Amino acid sequence: xxxxxxxxxxxxxxxxxxxxxxxxxxxxxxxxxxxxxxxxxxxxxxxxxxxxxxxxxxxxxxxxxxxxxxxxxxxxxxxxxxxxxxxxxxxxxxxxxxxxxxxxxxxxxxxxxxxxxxxxxxxxxxxxxxxxxxxxxxxxxxxxxxxxxxxxxxxxxxxxxxxxxxxxxxxxxxxxxxxxxxxxxxxxxxxxxxxxxxxxxxxxxxxxxxxxxxxxxxxxxxxxxxxxxxxxxxxxxxxxxxxxxxxxxxxxxxxxxxxxxxxxxxxxxxxxxxxxxxxxxxxxxxxxxxxxxxxxxxxxxxxxxxxxxxxxxxxxxxxxxxxxxxxxxxxxxxxxxxxxxxxxxxxxxxxxxxxxxxxxxxxxxxxxxxxxxxxxxxxxxxxxxxxxxxxxxxxxxxxxxxxxxxxxxxxxxxxxxxxxxxxxxxxxxxxxxxxxx
Numbered sequence: 001x002x003x004x005x006x007x008x009x010x011x012x013x014x015x016x017x018x019x020x021x022x023x024x025x026x027x028x029x030x031x032x033x034x035x036x037x038x039x040x041x042x043x044x045x046x047x048x049x050x051x052x053x054x055x056x057x058x059x060x061x062x063x064x065x066x067x068x069x070x071x072x073x074x075x076x077x078x079x080x081x082x083x084x085x086x087x088x089x090x091x092x093x094x095x096x097x098x099x100x101x102x103x104x105x106x107x108x109x110x111x112x113x114x115x116x117x118x119x120x121x122x123x124x125x126x127x128x129x130x131x132x133x134x135x136x137x138x139x140x141x142x143x144x145x146x147x148x149x150x151x152x153x154x155x156x157x158x159x160x161x162x163x164x165x166x167x168x169x170x171x172x173x174x175x176x177x178x179x180x181x182x183x184x185x186x187x188x189x190x191x192x193x194x195x196x197x198x199x200x201x202x203x204x205x206x207x208x209x210x211x212x213x214x215x216x217x218x219x220x221x222x223x224x225x226x227x228x229x230x231x232x233x234x235x236x237x238x239x240x241x242x243x244x245x246x247x248x249x250x251x252x253x254x255x256x257x258x259x260x261x262x263x264x265x266x267x268x269x270x271x272x273x274x275x276x277x278x279x280x281x282x283x284x285x286x287x288x289x290x291x292x293x294x295x296x297x298x299x300x301x302x303x304x305x306x307x308x309x310x311x312x313x314x315x316x317x318x319x320x321x322x323x324x325x326x327x328x329x330x331x332x333x334x335x336x337x338x339x340x341x342x343x344x345x346x347x348x349x350x351x352x353x354x355x356x357x358x359x360x361x362x363x364x365x366x367x368x369x370x371x372x373x374x375x376x377x378x379x380x381x382x383x384x385x386x387x388x389x390x391x392x393x394x395x396x397x398x399x400x401x402x403x404x405x406x407x408x409x410x411x412x413x414x415x416x417x418x419x420x421x422x423x424x425x426x427x428x429x430x431x432x433x434x435x436x437x
Contacts, residue, residue: 035379056237093118094399101434108431129210256307294367298360348372
């Protein structure tokens, strides 16, 4: 459509206009150059009715969004974001992952379950202060909830709800009882509420152990402040958002990464050669190692660019009368920044439709950061968990590459590169063989 109508055009969703923005230059103007003009988010009607007066971070605006985001970002940093304590937790899960793959003795395995379990436990440690055993019912609820919400975003029900709210609203109690994803959402809510109650039993500690402790302390601190947005309902919503968004995106990114390695065995070999040459076998991989592993870092980034798993990201909304590429735009219009178009913009990438780690390397083989790489979006609404996700992806990917050679099962000749539409562009289910190195 952009080849016909240009990089900025309007689509009408029933009676609602939506401005679609394509290509790096136009998307950069929305997300970065004029980020304050487009800082707001439209709140889906379906979500409003699902979470009621809780707002969280992802779909909140104004004072509420600023207060919740500032607190969440500061708390995550205090709890270990960018510090060894987070990396220790990731390393522990990397070890579990390696053991899981090794037990298959080279037989085909679907990596999505082990990936989801590892990532969920890293996030749970930050939020709840502990990980879960795979035998626990609670852990299975986390896994089921993550999978269900990931799949639900691509279904027709949310779209029908947005298009026909007056018809669908009376059906919501029935939908919540019959739709698997919504029952899992309620189950996740109860899980978080139970974790909060367990924390409350011991009172608020002077040194917060996790996100829940920190939030409870903030609720206590802000009692009596009419401007405070720190409530029990918002605490549950923020935790759910951090958990589901982080779990979904990171799991899908790892699935695409392994798929790319199987599809390009010569690049997989180059990654492993660099790891073997640069790192001592006993070396514990850290996020800082990306600086001495430029090719591996470039390959991981290229798997994310090539899959463009974040697709269009989360919708924005104009917060005042403004413009895009010189075209006037009224306040309150919904904006769709097409991140996929940025990752395939021929003006930014030498071979946009080819898997090419050279996109992130200079002529001397050094890693090069690219402004047009927007996996986590950009500007003031950039993903809250970006640093955590980057750290997890690097450590888990390099740990697996060092331990195994990945290949297709015997008899499987073709890789399905088509994506399933949802919150993220997800690969179709697949199996591969992890051959110990």
